[in-house]
Amino acid sequence: MSVVIFxxxxxxxxxxxxxxxxxxxxxxxxxxxxxxxxxxxxxxYVVQYxxxxxxxxxxxxxxxxxxxxxxxxxxxxxxxxxxELAALSMVFxxxxxxxTGVISAVRQDTTLDYALRVFSLAGLSMPAFWLGxxxxxxxxxxxxxxxxxxxxxxxxxxxxxxxxxxxPALAVGYRSSALIMRxxxxxxxxxxxxxxxxxxxxxxxxxxxxxxxxxxxxxLLPVVTVIGIEFAFLIGGLVVTETVFNLPGVARxxxxxxxxxxxxxxxxxxxxxxxxVILSNLFVDMLYGVLDPRVRYGG
Amino acid sequence: MAVxxxxxxxxxxxRPRSGAWxxxxxxxxxxxxxxxxxxxMLLMLITAVFADMLQTxxxxxxxxxxxxxxxxxxxxxxxxxLGRDIYSRIVHGARVSLVVGVASTLLGSVLGGIxxxxxxYAGGKIDLVTQRILDILQxxxxxxxxxxxxxxxxxxxxxxxxxxxxPIIPRAARVIRSSVLSIRxxxxxxxxxxxxxxxxxxxxxxxxxxxxxxxxxxxxxxLGSAILVEATLSYLGLGVPEPxxxxxxxxxxxxxxxxQKAPHLVLFPGIAISLxxxxxxxxxxxxxxxxxxxxxxx
Numbered sequence: 025m026s027v028v029i030f031x032x033x034x035x036x037x038x039x040x041x042x043x044x045x046x047x048x049x050x051x052x053x054x055x056x057x058x059x060x061x062x063x064x065x066x067x068x069y070v071v072q073y074x075x076x077x078x079x080x081x082x083x084x085x086x087x088x089x090x091x092x093x094x095x096x097x098x099x100x101x102x103x104x105x106x107x108e109l110a111a112l113s114m115v116f117x118x119x120x121x122x123x124t125g126v127i128s129a130v131r132q133d134t135t136l137d138y139a140l141r142v143f144s145l146a147g148l149s150m151p152a153f154w155l156g157x158x159x160x161x162x163x164x165x166x167x168x169x170x171x172x173x174x175x176x177x178x179x180x181x182x183x184x185x186x187x188x189x190x191x192p193a194l195a196v197g198y199r200s201s202a203l204i205m206r207x208x209x210x211x212x213x214x215x216x217x218x219x220x221x222x223x224x225x226x227x228x229x230x231x232x233x234x235x236x237x238x239x240x241x242x243x244l245l246p247v248v249t250v251i252g253i254e255f256a257f258l259i260g261g262l263v264v265t266e267t268v269f270n271l272p273g274v275a276r277x278x279x280x281x282x283x284x285x286x287x288x289x290x291x292x293x294x295x296x297x298x299x300x301v302i303l304s305n306l307f308v309d310m311l312y313g314v315l316d317p318r319v320r321y322g323g
Numbered sequence: 324m325a326v327x328x329x330x331x332x333x334x335x336x337x338r339p340r341s342g343a344w345x346x347x348x349x350x351x352x353x354x355x356x357x358x359x360x361x362x363x364m365l366l367m368l369i370t371a372v373f374a375d376m377l378q379t380x381x382x383x384x385x386x387x388x389x390x391x392x393x394x395x396x397x398x399x400x401x402x403x404x405l406g407r408d409i410y411s412r413i414v415h416g417a418r419v420s421l422v423v424g425v426a427s428t429l430l431g432s433v434l435g436g437i438x439x440x441x442x443x444y445a446g447g448k449i450d451l452v453t454q455r456i457l458d459i460l461q462x463x464x465x466x467x468x469x470x471x472x473x474x475x476x477x478x479x480x481x482x483x484x485x486x487x488x489x490p491i492i493p494r495a496a497r498v499i500r501s502s503v504l505s506i507r508x509x510x511x512x513x514x515x516x517x518x519x520x521x522x523x524x525x526x527x528x529x530x531x532x533x534x535x536x537x538x539x540x541x542x543x544x545x546l547g548s549a550i551l552v553e554a555t556l557s558y559l560g561l562g563v564p565e566p567x568x569x570x571x572x573x574x575x576x577x578x579x580x581x582x583q584k585a586p587h588l589v590l591f592p593g594i595a596i597s598l599x600x601x602x603x604x605x606x607x608x609x610x611x612x613x614x615x616x617x618x619x620x621x
Contacts, residue, residue, distance in 0.1 A: 142356070145608070149547065149601035151554050154574060154593035161586050260466030264555055278467070279559055282474040294463065294471055301462050 095289045099274060099296075105175070106262060106273035109196070112189055113258055116197025117204055118251065124201070125208025125247075130235060132213060140205070148202035153264035155195040160268075163191075175272050192269040196261040200254050207250040211243040218242075245316055252308030259297055350613065357609020363602030371418040380408035382415040382568045394587055401587045403573070409587065412568040413595050419569045420599060423484055424550040431488035431549075432542050435495025440534070442496065443503030444526045454500075457493035465490040469552050470561060478564040487552050491545050498541045502534045536614045543607035547600040554596045570596045 121144075128140040163169055176184045215221065216239055224234045259275060266276035274293065281289040351358040370377060380398070386406030394401040400409040442453040460468070473486035506512065507530065515525050556562030557571030565572070573592040581588055 138356070145604050146597070146601060149551075149604055150597045151551055151558070151571075151574075151593065151600075153555065153558055154589070154596065157574070157589050158593065161589060165586065257464060260464040263466055263470065264558065267559065279470070282470060283560065290471065290474075294467060297464065297467055298459075298462050301464070305462075 095292050098289065099277065099293065102272055102274045102277050105271055106266070106275055109189055109193055109262060109266070109271065109273060110255075110258055112193035113196035113200060113261070114251070114255070116193050117200035117254065117258075119201075120198060121201035121204025122208050122247070125205040126212060126235065126240060128205065129209045129212035129216065130231075141209075144202040144205040147198045150199065151264070152195055152199050152261040153268045155198065156192060156265050156268035159191055159195055175270075188269070188271070192265045192271065196258060196265050199261055200258050203250055203254055203257070204247060208243065208247050211246045212239055215239045215243040245312065248308060248311055248315060252305050255301060255304040259301070350609070354609035354613065356605050357612075360602040360605025360607075360609065363598060364606055367417050367421060367599055367602065370414055371421045374415045374418050377414045378408075378411035380411045382407065382411040383566045393585070400591045401585065403585075403588055404581050407568075409573075409591055412573060413570065413591060415568045416570040416573065416592065416595065417599075419480075419563055419567050420550050420553060420596070423480065423487065423553045423563065424546050424599075427484045427487035427553070428491060428542055428545045428549045430484060431491025432495040432538065432545065434488070435492035435497075436499045436534070436538060438492065439496035439499030440503055440526055440531060443500035444507060444522070444530060446507075450500075453496075457496050460490070461493040461497075463490070465548065466552060466555060469556060470559070473556050473561045478561060480563055480567070483553060483556060483562050486556070487549050490552075491549070494545065495538075495541055498537050499534050502537045503530055506530050506533050540607065540611045540614050543603060543610050547603035547607060550596065550603065551600050 124140045124144060128137045131137050176188055212235075221234060221239055224238045229238075262273065262275040263279055265271075266273040267279055270276075274296075278290065278293045278297075280286075281293065350361075384407065386402065389398075389402055390404055390406040392398050392402035392406070398408050398410065400413065402408055403412070438453060438457075442450045468490045469486045472489050473483055476482035476486055512525060512529060515529050520529075553562055553569070554571030554574075557569040558575050560572075560575060562571055563569040570592045574589060574596075
């Protein structure tokens with residue numbers, strides 16, 4: 025994993041100092057060498073790579089040369105913001121995705137089904153940042169109210185803080201709900217054709233119990249898988265949404281670090297995101313065993 | 324009398340050809356949504372090709388006398404903060420979006436397809452190592468990977484295409500590999516092998532053509548996300564550089580500043596992006612259902 029990230033970043037033509045200097049105008053070659061040396065970039069790639077690995081293992085995430093602070097100290101306060109936003113978005117995605125998926129499956133091939141599918145596909149098609157801009161614009165023109173431009177901490181004003189997070193979470197969540205909705209629909213449709221569902225109907229159970237208790241429970245496994253995959257997708261959505269709503273999170277910081285060419289920070293943030301994605305996939309894998317006792321590992 | 328080869332060969336066109344129009348008509352009847360997507364894509368293609376004829380103003384020319392103009396008879400969709408005609412910019416933006424979208428999708432899919440083909444055909448350790456590397460690439464969110472790549476490469480149309488194509492590679496390789504794995508075991512491949520046909524020839528001549536169904540499905544599905552990623556990169560200032568009118572760039576920070584005064588600045592380019600991606604998603608879905616039933620609903 026780390027090798028690939030490292031190689032990808034070094035594969036690019038021209039090193040970071042070149043790019044840095046191209047914006048600053050002319051800089052003497054000797055000065056350039058000095059900076060390269062200071063950043064340790066004059067050493068062979070293998071040494072640089074091993075050095076980076078050593079830093080990661082020992083918990084030292086390098087130094088952000090924009091802030092002249094250890095990278096971790098810059099990143100740490102941003103993590104809760106992104107986690108809160110990601111969690112809220114996920115909640116919205118599930119709240120929108122699962123019910124629409126169920127309704128769409130139950131009313132298969134009706135106008136309602138088509139409408140819901142178009143609705144979810146539209147969510148997948150709209151750029152997250154544009155959706156965010158439209159939400160802000162609507163608020164401004166209809167309610168003459170602008171969400172706070174600067175970050176409001178929950179300790180200061182809980183209500184404003186909630187509103188500030190709910191809107192971007194809705195924008196990201198709507199987008200992510202599309203995949204959840206589609207997988208819920210197709211998985212439920214498959215389960216509804218099973219014999220035990222027919223049995224449940226034959227017993228004279230009400231539709232609601234059959235669908236929500238018997239069918240959905242068994243249709244949930246692929247849905248959970250997609251929610252896990254969705255997590256990686258969601259981070260992509262957060263990158264722009266945090267920028268639009270001006271929330272000081274990890275994702276927005278990644279964009280800024282890229283624009284500033286803050287090399288160590290970008291490298292570590294990408295690694296961090298990759299680890300989060302892998303962990304969430306692992307977590308989903310472990311959830312399988314809980315959701316479906318037939319799935320057991322190591323047995 | 325010796326039998327002439329032509330006499331035993333199956334005459335071309337012995338299968339009753341249903342004709343291209345019949346196929347299209349059937350597709351429209353069975354998948355009305357997909358057909359609508361196809362029509363929208365076609366419209367976008369026409370717009371992109373004939374952008375020079377469809378424009379009403381020079382998309383790059385600024386007009387200091389008429390900035391942030393509201394939509395009217397002369398400027399159908401209004402003007403931006405530099406007085407540039409938004410309608411003409413959107414028309415030309417279709418060109419950029421389509422060129423970048425199609426080029427990066429093709430580049431990524433072809434590269435990924437070749438990797439998937441060789442990896443699936445070779446099997447064994449080569450396959451294992453390739454798959455792990457692709458796993459890692461796929462572990463990163465598409466946008467983050469494209470973001471890092473385009474930042475590392477620097478802004479230019481070519482680099483944006485490369486940056487967007489890289490996240491597509493592992494996805495394409497996956498799809499093609501899985502279909503290669505099943506084709507590899509077919510009897511005609513065994514026949515070819517026993518005739519002493521070389522491996523590369525088997526892979527490219529006998530297996531590759533049979534993966535075209537999934538490949539087409541993959542391309543249409545990826546096209547939408549490629550257009551979306553291009554718009555996002557341009558929005559963040561890492562995509563297609565000025566002066567090319569790009570939909571994403573039209574929405575970028577400078578436009579957001581004036582959004583309150585002139586909402587049309589934000590509205591129209593966004594609608595253009597959404598429609599384009601929506602159309603290719605609709606078409607991709609319908610094609611997937613038609614060409615590759617195994618992937619249905621996934």
